[in-house]
Amino acid sequence: xxxxxxxxxxxxxxxxxxxxxxxxxxxxxxxxxxxxxxxxxxxxxxxxxxxxxxxxxxxxxxxxxxxxxxxxxxxxxxxxxxxxxxxxxxxxxxxxxxxxxxxxxxxxxxxxxxxxxxxxxxxxxxxxxxxxxxxxxxxxxxxxxxxxxxxxxxxxxxxxxxxxxxxxxxxxxxxxxxxxxxxxxxxxxxxxxxxxxxxxxxxxxxxxxxxxxxxxxxxxxxxxxxxxxxxxxxxxxxxxxxxxxxxxxxxxxxxxxxxxxxxxxxxxxxxxxxxxxxxxxxxxxxxxxxxxxxxxxxxxxxxxxxxxxxxxxxxxxxxxxxxxxxxxxxxxxxxxxxxxxxxxxxxxxxxxxxxxxxxxxxxxxxxxxxxxxx
Numbered sequence: 001x002x003x004x005x006x007x008x009x010x011x012x013x014x015x016x017x018x019x020x021x022x023x024x025x026x027x028x029x030x031x032x033x034x035x036x037x038x039x040x041x042x043x044x045x046x047x048x049x050x051x052x053x054x055x056x057x058x059x060x061x062x063x064x065x066x067x068x069x070x071x072x073x074x075x076x077x078x079x080x081x082x083x084x085x086x087x088x089x090x091x092x093x094x095x096x097x098x099x100x101x102x103x104x105x106x107x108x109x110x111x112x113x114x115x116x117x118x119x120x121x122x123x124x125x126x127x128x129x130x131x132x133x134x135x136x137x138x139x140x141x142x143x144x145x146x147x148x149x150x151x152x153x154x155x156x157x158x159x160x161x162x163x164x165x166x167x168x169x170x171x172x173x174x175x176x177x178x179x180x181x182x183x184x185x186x187x188x189x190x191x192x193x194x195x196x197x198x199x200x201x202x203x204x205x206x207x208x209x210x211x212x213x214x215x216x217x218x219x220x221x222x223x224x225x226x227x228x229x230x231x232x233x234x235x236x237x238x239x240x241x242x243x244x245x246x247x248x249x250x251x252x253x254x255x256x257x258x259x260x261x262x263x264x265x266x267x268x269x270x271x272x273x274x275x276x277x278x279x280x281x282x283x284x285x286x287x288x289x290x291x292x293x294x295x296x297x298x299x300x301x302x303x304x305x306x307x308x309x310x311x312x313x314x315x316x317x318x319x320x321x322x323x324x325x326x327x328x329x330x331x332x333x334x335x336x337x338x339x340x341x342x343x344x345x346x347x348x349x350x351x352x353x354x355x356x357x358x359x360x361x362x363x364x365x366x367x368x369x370x371x372x373x374x
Contacts, residue, residue, distance in 0.1 A: 006285055009059075009066035011051075011083065012076025014259065016277040018043065024281065029064055031055065033075060051079035056086050070284045074258055077101050090286065096233055100257040104145040104171055110252060113231045117252040118244070123170040129163040132172050138162075139175040176251060178244040179203075181211055183225040184260055184268065185239045186291065188283050192229065194291035196272070197221050198264055201300065204342040206363050208300045209267035212356045217245075224250045238280050240264075261343045263301040263350070270299035270324075270352050298356045302368050304328065304347040308338040309374030318371065320362040322353040328372070336374060346372065 008028040010017055018040040021028045029045035030036070039046050045062050049055055069089045071080035081097040084090065099106045104122045111117060119136055121127065122145075132140060139157045142165045155175060156162035180203055185195040197218055199211035211218065225241055232255065240260040242253035259265055259280055268276040272292045282289035300322075311334050317326050328347035330336060336346055349368070353359040 006067040007065065008285070009064065009069045009083065009087075009089075011069060011071050011080040012073030014072035015040070016265070017070060017072050017281065020275070020277045020281040023278065026281075026285075029062070029066070031059070031076075031079075051076070055079065056083070059083070068285050070281070071258055074101075074256055077256075077258055090236075090284075096235075097257070099232060100234075100255060102145050103143065103254055104169075106254060107171065107252075110228065110231060115228055115231065115252045116249060118176045119174045121172040123166070123168055123172065125168040127166065127172075129159050129166055132162065132166075133159055136172060136174040141173040141175050143171050143173070145169050145171060176244045176246060178246040178251070180242060180244055180253065181221075182260065182264070183221060183239075183241045183243065184264060185225060185229060185241070186279055186283050186289075187229065187234055187239060188236045188286065190230075190235050192226060193283070193289070194279070195222060195225065196268060198260075198262075198267070201360070201363060204303070206300060206302050207262050207264060207267060208298060208356070208359065208363075209264065209271045210295050210298070212298070212360075221250060224252075228252060228255065236283060236286070238283065263303070263348055266350065267299040267301060270350065271295045271297055297352050297354050298359050300351040300359050300363055302349045302351070302363060303342075303345045304349075304368075304372055305339045305345045306336065306372045306374045308336060310335055312373045314373075315367065315371050318349070318365065318367040320351070320365055320367070322351040322359050322362045323349055324352050325350040330372070 006026055008021055008026055010028055011031045013030050013032040013036050022042050027044060030043050031047045033051055035048055045064060047058060049058055066087050066089055069080050069084045071077045078097055078101040099109050107120055121132055139155050140162055141155055143153045154165050156165055180200045182198045183195060186193045196209060197211040199208040201208045228241060229239060237257045238259055239255055239257055241255040244251040244253060265276045273296045274292050279289045311330050311332050314328060314332060326349045330346045351359050351362055
């Protein structure tokens with residue numbers, strides 16, 4: 001239990017953060033750049049505002065004095081850092097926040113530090129498609145310097161396709177044909193207190209926690225993660241580092257200084273039997289937390305998104321041995337928009353098992369792949 005009386009400003013609303021703060025009996029207010037569907041009753045102030053539009057003046061008018069500021073979403077990381085300095089709250093190095101908010105700065109910085117990654121070019125707006133192809137070769141991945149979860153990401157397989165995507169504030173990368181995964185770490189005072197490797201079993205659709213890789217590979221990944229976080233000089237927070245399992249060795253993808261999506265937090269809770277949101281709040285407030293030493297089971301998710309269209313049919317809930325929860329958020333006849341990032345879905349299922357092979361058997365079920373049709 002957190003016994004002191006901090007006052008927390010949550011920037012980028014996540015209901016799980018609010019629940020942990022209420023559990024610890026910590027006073028808090030919220031700033032969100034999006035409308036909150038269900039406002040928590042214990043929040044003292046809720047301000048819906050763009051992060052760049054006179055936010056400090058608006059907060060000053062509320063006469064709050066936060067001792068800690070927690071960023072709950074990726075778009076909130078940099079604004080939260082700016083607010084920490086204004087209010088004199090716990091701060092991280094400004095350069096670190098820029099590197100973890102801007103993919104171009106992040107990749108250049110870590111590349112210069114010797115972290116292995118796929119070749120890339122940071123756009124200036126003056127590059128030609130032919131010159132980029134000459135340097136990187138096709139196919140080429142085009143992504144925004146500030147996008148997350150695959151948003152605004154395009155894979156160009158011809159010069160004509162690439163020509164249409166050229167512009168500013170972009171990164172061009174050589175396409176990596178390799179499985180992906182992520183590493184979640186709770187860090188405080190420069191020390192990794194807990195770490196987990198997540199297996200992207202079906203990219204954008206299914207994650208397994210912890211990853212079912214060999215002991216040797218897991219050890220290599222943990223060392224890769226520790227080295228990268230040290231080079232970034234991350235002193236505290238929850239990190240989410242994505243990587244490629246390339247045949248020539250691990251390649252860096254990107255790292256975020258915030259709670260991961262893809263239901264990974266829910267999987268951490270199921271696999272390790274602890275509350276990852278309580279742990280996140282504790283690290284943010286520089287308080288002790290007892291982390292588990294090892295997992296108690298394997299946990300996995302299956303995310304549903306059949307693509308853009310009108311829902312034609314939804315099959316009955318799947319009956320699979322390791323399935324423990326199932327939620328569908330759409331009905332027959334409802335319109336589904338194009339999936340712009342992996343954070344968008346129309347439902348999900350959670351699986352838990354002591355045996356990862358049993359888990360994978362259920363994840364390979366055709367019932368999951370055909371549950372919703374458009």
